Amino acid sequence: xxxxxxxxxxxxxxxxxxxxxxxxxxxxxxxxxxxxxxxxxxxxxxxxxxxxxxxxxxxxxxxxxxxxxxxxxxxxxxxxxxxxxxxxxxxxxxxxxxxxxxxxxxxxxxxxxxxxxxxxxxxxxxxxxxxxxxxxxxxxxxxxxxxxxxxxxxxxxxxxxxxxxxxxxxxxxxxxxxxxxxxxxxxxxxxxxxxxxxxxxxxxxxxxxxxxxxxxxxxxxxxxxxxxxxxxxxxxxxxxxxxxxxxxxxxxxxxxxxxxxxxxxxxxxxxxxxxxxxxxxxxxxxxxxxxxxxxxxxxxxxxxxxxxxxxxxxxxxxxxxxxx
Amino acid sequence: xxxxxxxxxxxxxxxxxxxxxxxxxxxxxxxxxxxxxxxxxxxxxxxxxxxxxxxxxxxxxxxxxxxxxxxxxxxxxxxxxxxxxxxxxxxxxxxxxxxxxxxxxxxxxxxxxxxxxxxxxxxxxxxxxxxxxxxxxxxxxxxxxxxxxxxxxxxxxxxxxxxxxxxxxxxxxxxxxxxxxxxxxxxxxxxxxxxxxxxxxxxxxxxxxxxxxxxxxxxxxxxxxxxxxxxxxxxxxxxxxxxxxxxxxxxxxxxxxxxxxxxxxxxxxxxxxxxxxxxxxxxxxxxxxxxxxxxxxxxxxxxxxxxxxxxxxxxxx
Numbered sequence: 174x175x176x177x178x179x180x181x182x183x184x185x186x187x188x189x190x191x192x193x194x195x196x197x198x199x200x201x202x203x204x205x206x207x208x209x210x211x212x213x214x215x216x217x218x219x220x221x222x223x224x225x226x227x228x229x230x231x232x233x234x235x236x237x238x239x240x241x242x243x244x245x246x247x248x249x250x251x252x253x254x255x256x257x258x259x260x261x262x263x264x265x266x267x268x269x270x271x272x273x274x275x276x277x278x279x280x281x282x283x284x285x286x287x288x289x290x291x292x293x294x295x296x297x298x299x300x301x302x303x304x305x306x307x308x309x310x311x312x313x314x315x316x317x318x319x320x321x322x323x324x325x326x327x328x329x330x331x332x333x334x335x336x337x338x339x340x341x342x343x344x345x346x347x348x349x350x351x352x353x354x355x356x357x358x359x360x361x362x363x364x365x366x367x368x369x370x371x372x373x374x375x376x377x378x379x380x381x382x383x384x385x386x387x388x389x390x391x392x393x394x395x396x397x398x399x400x401x402x403x404x405x406x407x408x409x410x411x412x413x414x415x416x417x418x419x420x421x422x423x424x425x426x427x428x429x430x431x432x433x434x435x436x437x438x439x440x441x442x443x444x445x446x447x448x449x450x451x452x453x454x455x456x457x458x459x460x461x462x463x464x465x466x467x468x469x470x471x472x473x474x475x476x477x478x479x480x481x482x483x484x485x486x487x488x489x490x491x492x493x494x495x496x497x
Numbered sequence: 498x499x500x501x502x503x504x505x506x507x508x509x510x511x512x513x514x515x516x517x518x519x520x521x522x523x524x525x526x527x528x529x530x531x532x533x534x535x536x537x538x539x540x541x542x543x544x545x546x547x548x549x550x551x552x553x554x555x556x557x558x559x560x561x562x563x564x565x566x567x568x569x570x571x572x573x574x575x576x577x578x579x580x581x582x583x584x585x586x587x588x589x590x591x592x593x594x595x596x597x598x599x600x601x602x603x604x605x606x607x608x609x610x611x612x613x614x615x616x617x618x619x620x621x622x623x624x625x626x627x628x629x630x631x632x633x634x635x636x637x638x639x640x641x642x643x644x645x646x647x648x649x650x651x652x653x654x655x656x657x658x659x660x661x662x663x664x665x666x667x668x669x670x671x672x673x674x675x676x677x678x679x680x681x682x683x684x685x686x687x688x689x690x691x692x693x694x695x696x697x698x699x700x701x702x703x704x705x706x707x708x709x710x711x712x713x714x715x716x717x718x719x720x721x722x723x724x725x726x727x728x729x730x731x732x733x734x735x736x737x738x739x740x741x742x743x744x745x746x747x748x749x750x751x752x753x754x755x756x757x758x759x760x761x762x763x764x765x766x767x768x769x770x771x772x773x774x775x776x777x778x779x780x781x782x783x784x785x786x787x788x789x790x791x792x793x794x795x796x797x798x799x800x801x802x803x804x805x806x807x808x809x810x811x812x813x814x
Contacts (some may be wrong), residue, residue: 198625216593218625224625230655235614235648242618242632246553246605250618270615279577279587280807281598283785338810423524 174357180350182324182385183213183289186331187251194249197335199256200227200236201253201289208352210255211291211350222447233259237266237288238260244286245274249335257292258301259343271340283338287331291347292320293384293434294478303471303478305435310342311412311444315346317365318412322386324354329363332480337365346383346434368415374404377428377492380419380445382408383431385464393487396492403430403492411441419445422451427458428495432488445472459495464488499546499706500628502770502778505761507542508702511562512758514571517559517786518578518592522737526794527578531592532559535787536732539568540665544633545703546723547713553619554631555612558593559665559731560605563635569597571789579797581796589807601727608635610643613662617649620658631659631716639670641679641686650722654690657721662711663666664724665699667731672743687724699727700757703764730755730809 177185189196199214200223205228208215220227229236234255240250254260260267267288275283310318319334319341323326327345332337371386371395381389386407393403406415406422418421423429429449431442444462449461465484472478506707507603512617515535521527536540541562545554548567556563564574569585585597596604603619616634623630640646641664670678687694697708712723722735731807732752735740741749762775794798 202623227621229654230651232648232652234645235617235652238611238614238645238649239618239621239652242603242615242620243551243622243625244618245598245615246619246622248622265608265611266614269593270606270611274604275810276804277590277594277603278596278598279585279589281586281596285809286714317809447527464753 174355176353176393177324177356178350179324179327179345179352179354180211180213182328182356183331183345184215184217185356186328187214188217188220190332190335191225192219196247197249197251198225198227199251199253200228200229200240202231202255204228204253209253211347213289214253216269231252233262234266237262238270240286240288241266241270241274241284244284245282249285251287251335253439254288256302257290257306258304260290260306267316268313272313275314275339282342285338287334287341287343289343289345291345293346293348293492294482295348297473297475297478299473300470305433307344307411308435308440312439315340316412317410318342318344319365319410320346320383321409322354322383322407325360326363328356329360330365330409331367333363341365344383350382357430362410366413366415368409368418369407370404371407372405374402374425374426377430377495378404378406378419378422378426379430379432379488379492380406380408381432382411382441384434384477385483388483388485389432389488392488392492395485395489399452401496414445417449422458423449423453427456428492429457429461430464430488430491430495431461432464432483434483435465436468437463438468440465459497461494464491464493501703501761503759504542504546504702504706505568505758505765505775506782507546507566507777508538508761509757510785511538511541511565511778513782513786514574515561515567517790520739521579521790525557529591531578531731531737532735533737534559534562536730536752536755536757537667538562538725539702539705540663540699540729543702544663546706547709548633550601550629551628551630553603553616553623553630555616555619555632555634556605556610556638557612557635558605558607559637560595561628563646564597564602564605564789567602568600569595569602569784572792575789576793576796579793580781580799581793582798582800583793583796583805584799587803587807589804610640610645611752612636613649614645614796617653619659620653620660623659629717631661633661633663634762635665637664637670638668638675638683639663639678641681641683642670650687650690650692653722653785654692655803657719658721659716659719660723661709662722663718664726666726668729669735671735678796683726692724694724694726696726696728697728700755701756702757702761725760749797799814
């Protein structure tokens with residue numbers, strides 16, 4: 174058992190996968206000599222050499238396109254896009270190529286690649302370095318999307334993503350990179366698509382992912398003082414997402430709140446709300462509520478950004494409303 | 498050196514297959530959009546003759562010739578374009594996505610310029626594995642306006658990857674003259690990356706094969722990427738059914754003057770190949786295409802249940 178920061182857990186998963194499988198290699202901007210903008214690949218160049226830890230030019234379309242070609246050719250590339258906002262530049266390779274190859278080539282071959290990228294605000298990084306764009310990717314058949322909230326899950330799910338035969342977008346919340354947590358020496362695998370109960374409760378279910386898991390847990394602690402027991406369900410995987418676990422929790426609590434850092438409209442929470450309205454309608458004793466960011470770009474100024482980002486207070490207020 | 502008769506035969510196969518597709522399309526037996534490479538067969542046949550089974554090819558929307566020259570079987574090819582379950586892609590891709598991964602044919606592509614970074618990745622895989630495999634990216638002169646082309650050649654050059662970029666320069670960027678769309682000349686563009694650019698008459702299949710063999714040998718020696726510009730002609734529209742209002746009918750009428758197949762036949766005849774040999778090659782190509790079409794016609798339609806479960810790898814038990 175070791176206490177690791179989330180960024181160290183990512184690093185350890187990469188190092189382990191590379192040591193076990195010579196077809197795994199990394200590519201991205203400044204991931205080698207510089208160790209990655211957030212240090213996720215620190216030390217790996219020395220351990221594995223420049224052919225397996227490949228520093229690329231500032232060419233997002235080329236990086237992801239090359240990852241697709243390498244994956245179709247039998248390697249397991251792990252590409253890093255420095256900020257999720259830059260994924261816009263790689264959308265053809267991701268959406269038209271990686272996501273569709275298995276299907277449109279009739280199952281001849283898959284694209285076993287991982288695209289790691291950090292999302293999220295809280296760093297005053299402004300409108301082009303803070304976005305949470307995961308809902309776009311969840312909308313694309315052929316992609317898988319994962320977003321861990323703890324170091325242990327970051328480690329286990331990155332191992333699962335690298336082992337996966339299909340393209341996985343692995344989203345790391347950059348405000349959580351420094352968060353510490355226990356990671357076992359030989360942890361049990363965590364399959365993609367399985368949620369986890371972060372905090373049990375019987376009065377209301379709060380479904381969350383990424384940084385919102387921690388806001389939800391904080392909200393649950395506040396609500397406990399009011400005699401409300403909120404259950405926090407950490408989705409961990411967004412595509413596929415654990416519909417059965419959400420329905421199971423809802424069937425016990427009969428109240429549902431979905432919290433996310435991303436813009437609320439047309440988001441992951443909207444999909445979950447719609448599905449639960451379809452298949453969990455009889456279980457609901459109150460309206461399904463969403464907590465997410467307003468329909469504006471992520472602002473720069475600290476005052477603006479803290480007004481923009483969802484937090485524990487907003488989640489707690491939503492839980493109270495479902496119980497009214 | 499590639500066998501000139503084999504090159505002739507491959508061009509015939511591509512020509513017969515595409516002219517048959519044009520008829521099938523007009524008759525409603527081929528749905529969707531198809532982009533024919535009639536007139537450009539010399540480039541596909543010549544370049545692919547220089548490749549071995551370990552090599553990779555990424556193609557374009559005009560990719561039938563590349564797939565067939567890479568060895569994709571006519572049966573799987575026609576069944577795919579005719580939307581049958583026996584198509585090599587199960588009828589899920591169609592003309593713009595013909596692919597034969599076993600033969601290193603990484604797919605035609607519906608997105609202009611998108612094949613280039615995929616070929617770059619294949620070249621990277623060959624390098625990372627330490628094999629002498631090479632990757633070829635076919636592209637058209639219009640694709641030079643896409644940013645991915647720049648990213649690809651830049652990365653191939655700084656990493657000295659075994660990537661051969663082959664420009665099929667037919668003068669057209671879809672419905673527009675490419676010289677009204679792209680300011681750069683391919684040679685100057687290539688050389689600005691420190692990469693060697695060779696020009697070849699794309700309608701002379703033997704010359705294309707020789708240029709490709711020379712380039713591929715250099716790639717296998719680890720000498721870094723190359724660009725070959727093959728000047729050729731697009732006889733038909735951007736897509737079948739294109740009324741080509743943008744095109745001078747007189748120019749379109751002169752296409753046969755550039756016919757790579759007629760030229761190859763004349764050259765083979767001059768070298769003493771008996772007419773009967775050449776006639777037999779032509780009838781064999783026709784017969785093979787007819788047989789593949791007949792098989793596709795009787796094949797079951799594309800299978801919805803298989804498509805539904807084909808988005809992701811099957812879950813492990």
